[in-house]
Amino acid sequence: MLKQRILTSLVLAPLALVLVFLTPLDWFSYCAGAIVLLGAYEWSALMGICKRVQRLGYVALVGVLVALMQWHWPVDSLWQQGQLLADANYVFTLSFAWWLVATILVIRYPRFSDAWSQGLVMRGVAGLLTLAPLWLALNVLRSANYTDSSQFGSFLILAVLGIVWSADIGAYFCGKNFGKHKLMPKVSPNKTIEGFVGGLASAALFVVGFCYFNGIDPSLWLIYGAMAVIVAAFSAIGDLLESMFKREAGMKDSGKCLPGHGGILDRIDSLTAAAPIFVVFYAWTMTL
Template identity: 35%
Template structure:
């Protein structure tokens, strides 16, 4: 299993990293639209849509993203995307904490369809918006979210005692979450000081924003874990050998990337 996971991860990196750095803006938008469509199909599986509705939702979301990339000019796309980003951040900050606490089980197709749109389309736009600041920014953002997940795992293994969400993801602990917040904040501060020098305003901004970003990324992971438990599924699909599905790999990113996009816009 470990060998399979490593090989799959290397293949993904070999395909994704050149795409981040070398594709033009429109082809990047279309590639990520296709990936978003696949994630939408997986989301529909977790939401227990019918087989036809699963495929239809995946195609619809992929076409919406691709259509926006092809038909909207830069100004229109920015307006559409900015609204989507704010909706996403509101959902993750104001709705998901209560959803996780109550472990709501929503089976109405139209409600989960709306949730899927709020989860996935802003993520697609965030992939475009963050890359608009430069490919290195998107690469760094993806690494930052990955670091949060890795740090939470190792701090949890080393120091974890208090369960974060035992009925959703028994392995996660508050100590792991604190370790992730510390690691992400430290990395962001070091990166900022190395590139821009010391700034009181930006240091304070990162000291507030990075722990929040880490908690949001954990919420994304927990939200998908809850949906999988409710659906009785171990993975969102089996498309990525050893890793499950696309949604399994981007669950934290669906929550974190829209917030990152807005934070970068705020920083100018």
Template identity: 35%
Template structure:
């Protein structure tokens, strides 16, 4: 099977499976799926950290799982939003890092810092995804649609019109023209989403702006994983998904988008817990 065909087949299967899981699974079972993805992504992250010892990698998985349980318990049972807020703050810091990044700035031997980065990337995203599912699964479908369409629009627009590199030291293939294409599609999706979810007319501008910010953060999530792979000297985070690489290669955008999107919805009162 050719690389492109394999990528399309795997992508279609993932999309169908994800849609079915979101719409058909109760939140308790969706939690199991989220924790499984967390463990797979955390395992791949240890590879990006440059950790080869299996006991250390398993210890890191256990740490992520415990922190995930604690954060989910605080968010879902106690109604505390600190895990989501922590995610928003984290991605604000990542934006600064992406702006000043030069090859080698992260340092190949700083395992502890990279380990913290993995926790902050994965745990708040898992909390946000599960909260969206618990409140209304349709919002989670919309979030994945938003990030997927932004990613596709950026790829095809960049392929056709791309001239100016967006982040040449991190991901030379990404262009500013591609980013503008992603924002254009996001604008249309934001308007459609405001109508579909019956957002109050006075909040339409805010909602569309939130969608645009979410799309921008999804690009930041993609770039941050690219940065980690560049520092690790690898092309993909793993090989579990034929034609796509690893789990992190598929969820990098949504890890950044989910906390910001959920926080923005709750802050404006568009969603109520």
């Protein structure tokens, strides 16, 4: 399993970098949409939908929402005079509120599970709130400052990926070597408090290193490090939320398309929370 996981990662990491750095803006948006739709197909299984035609129906619903956002916010017009469009900000305000609710659902699980686990509608809405803002967040980051530097947004996405990946790596090694206290045993029995803290510390160290190598003013390192800790904490919530839905659905993995990793959702679960929260912070810093 570990060998498969490593081999798959060695393939996925270069593909992710090619997508982020070398893909034209429009094609990046289309590829991000395709990833979100694949995630929607897997989410439909978490909803308890078994028939393929019904699962594709949910994918179509998510696709329509993404298409409407693409029509309303073309990827090259999300930023005006260095500021994110106000109505696009509303999406991220809603997303932030959703992840606060998700945090409560995860922490209190299974206490409130009857409120969302018995019907398709609540689980379907949860999927929309999880996946659609991810697509918009990736487009917002990729298109940031695009007229001055076509690669600026690529480095923003790299920063988000770095926070998520460093938090995952730090959580894994700290949890494996020092983990004694369960974090959310009813949601994900293998995660520990020590691993969680190690992940937050690793994310902060990554961002400080990122700032150093990119010549960012040292007076801002503490602020950016604190933001990284918050983003990493929400990335853990994204992971735990998917684990909670998988537990309710009786599934170990969201899919089987990535050997050693499971499905698409198993790879982007942390990013579904981290990317929108990162956008909230980045858009805020642009107003200062």
